[in-house]
Amino acid sequence: xxxxxxxxxxxxxxxxxxxxxxxxxxxxxxxxxxxxxxxxxxxxxxxxxxxxxxxxxxxxxxxxxxxxxxxxxxxxxxxxxxxxxxxxxxxxxxxxxxxxxxxxxxxxxxxxxxxxxxxxxxxxxxxxxxxxxxxxxxxxxxxxxxxxxxxxxxxxxxxxxxxxxxxxxxxxxxxxxxxxxxxxxxxxxxxxxxxxxxxxxxxxxxxxxxxxxxxxxxxxxxxxxxxxxxxxxxxxxxxxxxxxxxxxxxxxxxxxxxxxxxxxxxxxxxxxxxxxxxxxxxxxxxxxxxxxxxxxxxxxxxxxxxxxxxxxxxxxxxxxxxxxxxxxxxxxxxx
Numbered sequence: 104x105x106x107x108x109x110x111x112x113x114x115x116x117x118x119x120x121x122x123x124x125x126x127x128x129x130x131x132x133x134x135x136x137x138x139x140x141x142x143x144x145x146x147x148x149x150x151x152x153x154x155x156x157x158x159x160x161x162x163x164x165x166x167x168x169x170x171x172x173x174x175x176x177x178x179x180x181x182x183x184x185x186x187x188x189x190x191x192x193x194x195x196x197x198x199x200x201x202x203x204x205x206x207x208x209x210x211x212x213x214x215x216x217x218x219x220x221x222x223x224x225x226x227x228x229x230x231x232x233x234x235x236x237x238x239x240x241x242x243x244x245x246x247x248x249x250x251x252x253x254x255x256x257x258x259x260x261x262x263x264x265x266x267x268x269x270x271x272x273x274x275x276x277x278x279x280x281x282x283x284x285x286x287x288x289x290x291x292x293x294x295x296x297x298x299x300x301x302x303x304x305x306x307x308x309x310x311x312x313x314x315x316x317x318x319x320x321x322x323x324x325x326x327x328x329x330x331x332x333x334x335x336x337x338x339x340x341x342x343x344x345x346x347x348x349x350x351x352x353x354x355x356x357x358x359x360x361x362x363x364x365x366x367x368x369x370x371x372x373x374x375x376x377x378x379x380x381x382x383x384x385x386x387x388x389x390x391x392x393x394x395x396x397x398x399x400x401x402x403x404x405x406x407x408x409x410x411x412x413x414x415x416x417x418x419x420x421x422x423x424x425x426x427x428x429x430x431x432x433x434x435x436x437x438x
Contacts, residue, residue, distance in 0.1 A: 105243045108250050111257055112149045119146030122283045132192030132287075141183045142286060144176050145294060177298075184291030194284040195277070209270060216267035220259040227255025288403050292395035295347065299393065303351020307358075315359030325364050332432045335360045339380050340387035340425050347393025349384030356380070371436040379435070383428045389421035390414060 123143035129135050155169055183189065197205070206213065231238045231251045242250055264278055286293055306312075315338070325331040338360060342352035361380060365371040388394045391414070398413045409415070 106241050106250070106254060108253065109152045111253055112152065114257070116146040116149030118279070118282065119143070119149060121279050122146070122286055125280065125283050126192065126287075129192035132190055134188050134190040135192060137183050137186075137188030138190055138192070138287065141180055141189050141291075142283075144180050144183075148173055148176055180291075180294070189287065189290045191284075191287050194280045196280075196284075205271060212270060216263040216270070219263040219266060220256065223259025223262055224252065224256040227258060228252055231255070285404070288406075289395075289400050290403070292399045292403070295393070295395040295399075299347040299351055303346055303348060303355070306346070306351070307354055312355045312358035315355065316363055319360055319364065325360075325368070328369050328437070329433055331360070331364050331369060332436070333429050335365055335376070335380060336383040336425065336429045336432055339383040340390075340421075343384040343387030344391035344393065347388075347391055347395065349381055349388055352384050352387070353377075353381055356384075365436065369437065372438070375436045376432065379428050379432045383425060383432075386421045386425040386428065389417040389424075 119142050123139045123141075123146060126132060126135055126139035126142060129138075132138055151169070151173060158169075196202075228251055231241075231247075238247065238251065242254075267273075268275065268278065319325055319334060319338075323330060323334055325334065335356065339349070339352055339356045342356055343349045346352050357377070357380060361376050362373070365376050366373050388397055392399055392411065398417070399410060402410045402413050407413075
């Protein structure tokens with residue numbers, strides 16, 4: 104059997120549906136119905152794939168109708184989250200004294216399940232990359248670098264889960280309860296990376312990069328090399344702050360400013376531009392709540408009273424790095 108990436112999506116969907124069922128059954132949650140509905144819809148979206156096109160017919164029209172249905176589910180999820188429909192409940196946790204006693208008993212062995220994940224990922228990637236026959240047997244012919252990484256990480260997570268359950272002597276369903284607790288703590292921000300990635304695709308398709316290029320050349324003195332460099336670096340940071348994702352902002356700013364102005368007009372090195380330009384985008388990541396997985400999620404998991412505490416701590420670093428990047432681009436790109 105050839106392993107496909109959709110199998111990982113189905114696994115994620117099953118976990119989310121299990122979380123939804125637990126939420127519906129949690130009477131301690133004042134919004135258990137809407138909380139369960141939110142995670143249930145999210146899980147359903149993961150289960151949707153090519154196999155569902157047949158439910159709507161054949162051809163491009165079937166795909167369009169399916170995409171419209173998924174879009175409607177996303178809008179419904181946004182409404183649930185916007186009206187405060189995702190709340191915390193009860194998660195059958197041990198008492199504080201029991202957790203402390205367990206931590207003392209296990210000691211540093213607590214880190215083993217967490218370390219199994221990256222170690223398992225690295226071993227899997229190296230194994231499949233250096234044994235082509237094994238890769239072809241499991242994934243089929245072709246380039247499967249992304250799938251190999253995802254598969255190796257999934258195996259590492261499952262191994263870490265098994266080890267954690269064995270070490271702590273917990274029930275099999277307790278990890279799902281913990282997953283539900285973390286998801287409810289993070290709330291709607293958990294889906295933000297996917298939404299922002301989609302936004303980046305829409306911006307690129309809509310020609311935002313072309314519009315940025317036109318505005319830059321018409322209203323800024325980009326004939327000046329330093330001004331052009333500063334506009335590119337700062338533009339990367341600002342658009343990343345808006346979109347929450349440097350990977351989404353990079354093709355837009357690079358297509359609008361980097362390639363036509365820095366590379367073609369001023370003769371800059373595209374490799375240096377790409378490396379430092381992406382780093383400039385990361386500076387914006389440090390300073391925006393839109394990068395929820397970096398800034399909002401840690402604050403929620405640590406239960407900080409100020410949800411923007413992480414951002415406030417990172418702003419000086421982000422601004423300093425952005426300034427350094429401008430000068431690095433200016434002096435290194437045109438050697």
